[in-house]
Amino acid sequence: MRAPLRWVLWDVKDTLLKVYQSYSRRYPNYGISQGLNGQAWWTGVVRDTLSLCRVQDPALLNTVANNLYHNFCNAENWEVFPDSVRALERCSSLGLKLGVVSNFDSRLEAILHSCGLLSHFSFLITSEEAGVAKPSLAIFDQALHNCGTAADCVAHVGDHYVNDYLSPRSVGIHGFLLDRQNKHNQADVLLEHRLGSLDELPSRLLQLMD
Missing domain, CATH: 3.40.50.1000 (HAD superfamily/HAD-like)
Structure with a gap:
């Protein structure tokens, strides 16, 4: 029965961002097994994406990446x-x-x-x-x-x-x-x-x- x-x-x-498949392959499940966490993983995705657009300023990269990470907790982004x-x-x-x-x-x-x-x-x-x-x-x-x-x-x-x-x-x-x-x-x-x-x-x- x-x-x-x-x-x-x-x-x-x-999906928060369109994640590059190469990054997902290198660091699956937010890089947990490589010592990363969700914030570090997403920050890396954003930094790599901006770097491909020739943004090289480390301070700017960190600021944008951190802002994007936290802003996507807000309802207006979903x-x-x-x-x-x-x-x-x-x-x-x-x-x-x-x-x-x-x-x-x-x-x-x-x-x-x-x-x-x-x-x-x-x-x-x-x-x-x-x-x-x-x-x-x-x-x-x-x-x-x-x-x-x-x-x-x-x-x-x-x-x-x-x-x-x-x-x-x-x-x-x-x-x-x-x-x-x-x-x-x-x-x-x-x-x-x-x-x-x-x-x-x-x-x-x-x-x-x-």
Whole structure:
């Protein structure tokens, strides 16, 4: 007999800057394994980007990089999709508890707070703080520990095929793939697991709560 759904985990899929792939390859997950942190990693990205534009003044590079890092905690730099707010409110009204599992740095709490979304979530797990990034199963193990329940009582929602669908499903979590632009064509994503909008999510979750 299937256990009823109790939790919904959410990915946070927005980008502060367009990160050069070479930098991501050299320092994955904000350079944690190389002794960096989120601020040092993003500062390095900005400094390298400006250097390519022939900005060489060290003081100017540091000032711009630090300002950009801190300014992106502010709500005016983020767009909250209307269907996200509706889905969060609907899930909470169904009695489901919500958490975040995100490949992000330690600013995420401040960003969610400034956007008025933080109160929806019982916990946040960022890849910087966890020391591992999706699609590593270890970050989902941490999430399940926080939920305090079995994997089949948990769903995860996100828009990355590997990170947000295959990875959570491999540990027994129900995966839902958000595809607003209809760009995912993987045959192994079941129709009932695809979401063209988060407005479709609550009715899918209700089927797992019976």
